[in-house]
Amino acid sequence: MQKLTKDDVHPKIVQTLLGADVHITVDDALENEMILNMGPQHPATHGVLRLLLRLDGETVIACIPELGYLHRGYEKMAENMSYLEFIPHTDRLDYISPPANNVAYALAVEKLAGITAPPRAQYIRMLLAELARMCSHLVAIGALAMDVGALTVFLWGLREREKIMDFFDVICGARFTTSYTRIGGVASDVTTDTMKNIIAFIDQFEEKFDEMERLLNGNRIFIERLEGVGVINKEDAIDLGFTGPNIRASGVEFDLRRATPYLFYNEMDFNIPVYTEGDCLARYFVRADELRESAKIVRQVIDKIPNGEVMLNSPKKVLPRKTEIYTKMEELIHDFMIVNFGINPPVGEVYHAVENPKGVLGFYIVSKGEGQPWKMKIRSPSFANIQAIPHLVKGQMISDVVAIVGSIDPIMGEADK
Amino acid sequence: MKELLKEKLEKQFTTVQFEFIEQFDELTLKFDKSAIVNICAFLKDEDGLKFNFCEDITAIDWATRKNRFAVVYHIFSMENKFRLCLKVDVDESECSVESVSSIWKAANWAEREAYDMYGITFLNHPDLRRMYMPEEFEYHPLRKEYPLMGIPGAIPLPKK
Numbered sequence: 001m002q003k004l005t006k007d008d009v010h011p012k013i014v015q016t017l018l019g020a021d022v023h024i025t026v027d028d029a030l031e032n033e034m035i036l037n038m039g040p041q042h043p044a045t046h047g048v049l050r051l052l053l054r055l056d057g058e059t060v061i062a063c064i065p066e067l068g069y070l071h072r073g074y075e076k077m078a079e080n081m082s083y084l085e086f087i088p089h090t091d092r093l094d095y096i097s098p099p100a101n102n103v104a105y106a107l108a109v110e111k112l113a114g115i116t117a118p119p120r121a122q123y124i125r126m127l128l129a130e131l132a133r134m135c136s137h138l139v140a141i142g143a144l145a146m147d148v149g150a151l152t153v154f155l156w157g158l159r160e161r162e163k164i165m166d167f168f169d170v171i172c173g174a175r176f177t178t179s180y181t182r183i184g185g186v187a188s189d190v191t192t193d194t195m196k197n198i199i200a201f202i203d204q205f206e207e208k209f210d211e212m213e214r215l216l217n218g219n220r221i222f223i224e225r226l227e228g229v230g231v232i233n234k235e236d237a238i239d240l241g242f243t244g245p246n247i248r249a250s251g252v253e254f255d256l257r258r259a260t261p262y263l264f265y266n267e268m269d270f271n272i273p274v275y276t277e278g279d280c281l282a283r284y285f286v287r288a289d290e291l292r293e294s295a296k297i298v299r300q301v302i303d304k305i306p307n308g309e310v311m312l313n314s315p316k317k318v319l320p321r322k323t324e325i326y327t328k329m330e331e332l333i334h335d336f337m338i339v340n341f342g343i344n345p346p347v348g349e350v351y352h353a354v355e356n357p358k359g360v361l362g363f364y365i366v367s368k369g370e371g372q373p374w375k376m377k378i379r380s381p382s383f384a385n386i387q388a389i390p391h392l393v394k395g396q397m398i399s400d401v402v403a404i405v406g407s408i409d410p411i412m413g414e415a416d417k
Numbered sequence: 418m419k420e421l422l423k424e425k426l427e428k429q430f431t432t433v434q435f436e437f438i439e440q441f442d443e444l445t446l447k448f449d450k451s452a453i454v455n456i457c458a459f460l461k462d463e464d465g466l467k468f469n470f471c472e473d474i475t476a477i478d479w480a481t482r483k484n485r486f487a488v489v490y491h492i493f494s495m496e497n498k499f500r501l502c503l504k505v506d507v508d509e510s511e512c513s514v515e516s517v518s519s520i521w522k523a524a525n526w527a528e529r530e531a532y533d534m535y536g537i538t539f540l541n542h543p544d545l546r547r548m549y550m551p552e553e554f555e556y557h558p559l560r561k562e563y564p565l566m567g568i569p570g571a572i573p574l575p576k577k
């Protein structure tokens with residue numbers, strides 16, 4: 001954090017930050033008021049989020065988040081590449097839970113193309129999405145604890161996450177940038193051995209997570225740093241577009257897995273944890289409870305998973321299998337056409353949203369019947385969640401800003417697109 | 418839900434022409450841009466509808482059509498678990514539409530993003546700045562005439 005001079009900040013931002021009623025400038029502030037720049041390179045902002053804070057002593061009067069430091073123009077790039085080519089780019093949106101993004105994107109394109117993946121593929125997608133949710137929440141809880149001064153939980157959380165990453169490695173061939181889904185299915189099958197290992201992991205995970213929770217729930221410093229900090233009520237939370245664990249901490253039972261069920265979530269037995277306090281501590285509790293619910297879903301998925309194909313047999317829309325490409329002429333032609341010219345879904349517009357670890361991730365795709373989308377809009381949860389930061393930090397101490405940003409759990413890869 | 422919407426809207430707004438489009442199990446509602454604020458306020462507050470959650474606002478650049486842009490609103494009713502898409506046409510000669518950020522606060526940044534990417538002005542917006550690009554940037558990157566590789570020299574290098 002450094003003190004700013006007038007040249008560093010664009011006049012329009014200064015104007016918004018100060019409001020119409022005051023006439024202080026950045027150089028010549030009132031006696032107690034100052035403008036403080038936090039980020040974009042700051043360990044507590046979880047990426048390249050820049051916050052401009054107007055302070056009175058240690059109290060935050062106003063806050064302006066500045067985005068765009070990780071803007072890579074994915075929406076422009078999507079207009080210039082085929083539907084299949086964009087899958088690896090979805091990994092880089094919410095880079096803490098790549099498989100969940102892959103699933104969200106594949107579902108949107110399949111809805112547009114009018115195809116449905118086979119049941120086994122859908123179960124595998126659910127399995128991966130829930131494992132990704134566990135990954136994401138482990139990092140979120142660990143990072144939040146680290147932001148308020150408890151380092152051990154972060155290391156323990158990453159240790160558990162590493163085990164999940166190993167499963168991604170076995171299933172997808174990559175730990176991090178998985179690119180696992182395909183239009184019409186998933187890239188490869190999950191073996192019975194892997195599923196047994198996942199169950200073994202879940203068995204020991206609950207015990208390990210209890211240990212982690214004991215470090216936090218009985219920690220007076222942790223509780224006092226978070227309780228009653230950054231409170232947002234139900235109405236404001238909905239109005240500001242909060243989604244995911246953040247809105248459920250404000251007493252709104254809103255989860256797209258229940259509200260508009262996709263995949264086979266309507267057949268799964270799980271609870272939606274809801275807390276009514278709306279403070280940072282409630283947001284932590286929601287994530288902790290969701291971890292257990294996700295573990296429950298993973299168990300049920302492995303229990304119920306049917307046998308069968310993992311890729312749909314629909315030659316015009318879905319890539320054929322490699323062995324068939326090498327031996328059959330028809331399949332070779334289809335592969336050539338799909339890779340070079342795309343899958344040409346019908347003319348139309350589709351919006352499909354799923355419940356990602358951070359909240360509602362939606363893809364809005366406009367097709368003109370060509371191999372490339374005419375337009376693609378990504379509705380990212382972190383973008384909307386960051387929008388609420390000025391509301392949350394108003395009137396709080398400067399040290400609480402760190403806790404509030406940590407409890408919101410923003411991922412800049414997805415907020416900046 | 419479609420019948421209810423149709424009945425309520427046509428009763429309330431007698432002068433507005435509504436066009437209902439159903440595609441991929443989604444309902445899209447097209448109308449003239451002048452009525453956008455009133456219709457959004459009605460959809461949010463009316464009993465039985467309660468579209469209280471504004472998921473997203475974006476625009477489409479049709480490039481060659483008569484009305485070049487379309488502004489698209491995705492709103493969700495948590496009570497009815499129903500998603501509705503609103504669509505208004507915006508012409509390049511009059512590239513503006515009323516802001517709905519007074520109705521949903523979530524619309525604030527979404528409209529800033531649409532302004533940044535397409536150059537559509539949202540009238541009566543409380544804080545219409547660019548969302549991602551620097552304030553000095555002159556172009557609107559998601560317009561179809563903007564090249565994929567960018568324009569060299571469009572963003573000045575930082576001062577030493």
